[in-house]
Amino acid sequence: MQKYIVGNWKMNGTSSDLQEISAIAALATQYPLVDIAICLPATLIARATASMPDFAIGGQDCHHEVSGAHTGCVSPPMLVDAGATLTIIGHSERRSDQYETNANICAKASAAHAAGLKSIVCVGETLAERDAGQALEIVLGQLEGSLPDDATADWLSVAYEPVWAIGTGRIPDESDVAEMHFAIRKQLISRFGSNGEMIRILYGGSMNGENASMLLAIPNVDGGLIGGASLTAVKFEPIIKAAA
Ligand code: 13P
DSSP: OOEEEEEETTTTTOGHHOOOOOOOOOOHOTTSSSEEEEOOOOHHHHHHHHHOOOSSSSSSOOOOOSSSTTTTTOOHHHHHTTTTOOOEOHHHHHHHHHHHHHHHHHHHHHHHHHOOEEEEEOOOOOOOHHHHOOHHHHHHHHHHHHSSSOOTTTEEEEEEEGGTTTTTSSSOOOHHHHHHHHHHHHHHHHHHHHOOOOOOEESSSSSSTTTTHHHHSSOOOEEEESGGGGGGGGHHHHHHHHHH
């Protein structure tokens, strides 16, 4: 399975960053054995895709409807119209800040697929949940509720992002990542059969050039979803190199 390395720029980036995005796009030609993508703020997508039409650029969320009275929201066909080919859905920052539920996220993933977008659906436990010994139960529950029944590896990936590892510089123990990714794989196979074997499971949360080789070597870690370390080509490249 080819590794999938995806940058999540979150609420960062203006037109002055288009050159940095183009430096990141250049990495995709340099490392053809890695699938690379970057998920940008909606305001930058059309400009980035216009100058880098061959690079996979995505959004960070979408609405579950095609159009209508939803002030401030962006629909899947709008992302496609801007040139996006993928979107992140159900990031923990949206689950907490925007109160997104598993059902919302599932509907968004279906809508994204209907519009022709690939999706990365995020799951992950908080520190309190991990400390209470509930990490597996929480994550597998999110997975069950957030994935549409017709999910296939062609358009869906899962990202396991422990909330307490995001932006903190802390990562879980290797054995905890292995345990969680194995449990996710098992559930994907039991629900989606052979497709479940092929759905890529990314790890996210403080992945960087120093820890990427270790994380990406763990069984069932098929790539990474990277925040801070995806903001410059210089910081992003070592992760891509580790995946290659
Ligand atoms: P950091 O890599 O900055 O910890 O962010 C991870 C993340 O939330 C990616 O979606």
